[in-house]
Amino acid sequence: EGNIGYTSTGRIPVRAKGKGTVPVIGWDSEYEWQGWIPFDQLPQVYNPESGYIVTANNKVVSDKYPFFLSSSWAPPYRAERIEELMQQLIENEDGLTIEHMADIQGDQISLQSIELLPYLKTIQAEDLESDVGEAALQHLKTWDGSMNENSVAATIYATWFHQLGLVIFEDDLRGNVFEQFADRKHASFLANILSDKNNPWCDNVLTVPYEDCLKAATMALDRALEFLEKEFEGPIPFISFRTNVDGWVWGDIHKTIYSHNPFSEVLPLRTVFHREISSGGGSYTVNVGPYKFSEPYSQIYVPSYRQIVDLSDWTKSVFMHTTGQSGNVFSNHYDDLIERHQAMEYLPMTFGRADVRGDVLVLKSR
Template identity: 25%
Template sequence: TNVEGDFLDLVRLELNPKNPDEYGTPDGWQAFTHRTETIAIKGGPDQMVEIRETRWGPVAEEPLLGGPVALRWTALDPEAVDLGLVWMDQARSVWDALAVATRAGAPPSNVLLADAEGHIAWTYMGRIPVRRGLDGSVSVSWADGRTGWTGFIPPDDLPRVIDPPAGYLVSANHRMTDDTYPHVIGHAFANGYRAYRISERLRAMERVREPDLLALQLDTTTELHEFYRDLIRRLLTPEVLAQHPELAEAREAVEAWDGRAEKDSRGVALLTAFRRSLAASVFAPFLQGCREQDPAFAYDGDLDTPLRTLLTEQAPGTLPDPARFADWHAFLLHELERTVATLKADYGLSRVDALAWGVMNRVRMAHPLSDTIPLVGRWLNMAEEAAPGCGQCVRVLSGSLAASERMVVSPSHHSDAIFHMPGGQSGHPLSPHYRDQHRNWSQGLPTPLLAGRAVHNLTFRPEPASARS
């Protein structure tokens, strides 16, 4: 699974005021290296792209805060990609597999391992930089030599867990190391709600079978939204509802919520929209300066930790738009009223407590060509439908984020294995197999991993050598 780590730094370049084709390095001014990339265009002339290189990597096409930056990225390092994983099929224990995984060059990933003796392990795979003088959270100059990268974390120093006391391992794109680990892995990991829920379900299991683990992958419990439900409960007291009777349906919506994000769950759509509205309004004063410096700035970090802290403390100094609102209570009431009105208008509702989650949360799987040729979309795209799950659910589904695969396999029990994939096994729109897997993936119906009895045969006939000359 994805580490959600930070393996790229934007190195701020100091240009020579007397020669803009030189940049500062610990060894003095150094000239940019220039090269030309040729991109062949079918049916048109080749496109030439001029690249400027530094000792740290290519110069980014877009400046950062008005200045040039170089990309120092592990993916551009020749050492970062190799064929080391081919030795994994020689591993006979988790210790053998750890040695292979931690030395292989590949995109950094979480690796979970198990062997025939019942041992389990977790580690990182791929090259992760050792930073000096910086943590990678901001762009700085490396010209004086005090900041930069000092190679990659040695394989034996990569973090690992072997045979934990709990008897299971969980990886859900969340942070896997604590503050005692000496190297920077990342700054914007996924929050821990999915990992916590997976652990909670696994702890409750005794005799685990394949359907149990498929059910775990389809779990739609979303504890993250409980905070926003309780916030609305505290906000909409009987006294407030007496003054704002139109918000009674909002109170009824959150009271009707079942704690899940199923297609027919009521209340979670309001909670989701309220959370988004609060994040935009509460963070606006803090992010205004960033957007003034860079109009394209977007906050892409942990949303709920700072948001929940601000909403819990409700300090007068952090009140958004104090010229308009007397206190946090007035602000929150306004945000809720606006959220309810927006949902009603967007979905044509008379009452917000009638809004089912599946009306808002949809599966939209479009073929790339459908944007270019809209008329062919009806043949190329998968059918749009209501969907269970959410961004913080084990059954992750939010916007373009969804499970690209689900699989449950127990070695030596392949006949009981379960496999899910969206779309189908064929890429040909006229094939009966173009959509043959999508229904079971979307509805969570178990699909055997093994193909079963052969129904079709596909024969490949090599073209004679004489025909190719």
């Protein structure tokens, strides 16, 4: 009682050579496994000094860890934000409540955007070709990194970040290599690149003269603003938000997609089975709203199940799941949890026999 901990269970091979990320020769012993990582050397934490444990798909071992586990860790931004919020709660000495945990699960501040925002703010409106550059930069001046669905700054930042990846990498990487790299690694790599103004990655090797990182960032913002003007143009040119930057809210282009396989691809059936909803968050927020680099702004992954458990009083525990409890498209419960999930609402969890007795379905043979 009163202890906390976790351990990474399962069998992980100790490799004589290589990391298992690519095919290797199999006709000699050079790459044979040397057994399994001993259980007591697997990643584990027990009663840490901090008094809490945070994991968010981030790397959970130091660089000194003697065994190779994975190369697919998520960047540290989400875990660092949770740490930040936990420290704030501890310093306030208000205790930790269900409501506090719900606030953390719903948090949409992106530390990744805060990290790169200074580079975006160095861009001057007069260096942009876009006519809406000044208005766009104004939205970024006081932005706190929130990827709220009603944020204009989030829209501008996210599209700039996407275009920056294209500007910096598309001349050096090609095809699937570029897309796979961009989807998995480019966030942390871009931060390292921009820290050196004259980093050669910023130069387009296919053009002259030499471009530094400020030039690359400026080109990316021009591309982003051009994209957004077209995106918000609408079917009627004079009734649109094309040049009204104030109307470029994040939720209008960032949508959670609940596709049905295969009926979302069948036009007459799409309207019956397919669901979409405007959403906030981003790839690096605690309330994660990720999308593929190759398919920007279409969120196809969600934190589908949320749960907060009060071990001192189980009856206070809550949960939420999307999309609905029924797989029957004609049921009211097919999609009735989508909006509630999006709004960070929760449902009570029931544990006692008396609490569930009235909802028991009894099947009797005839």
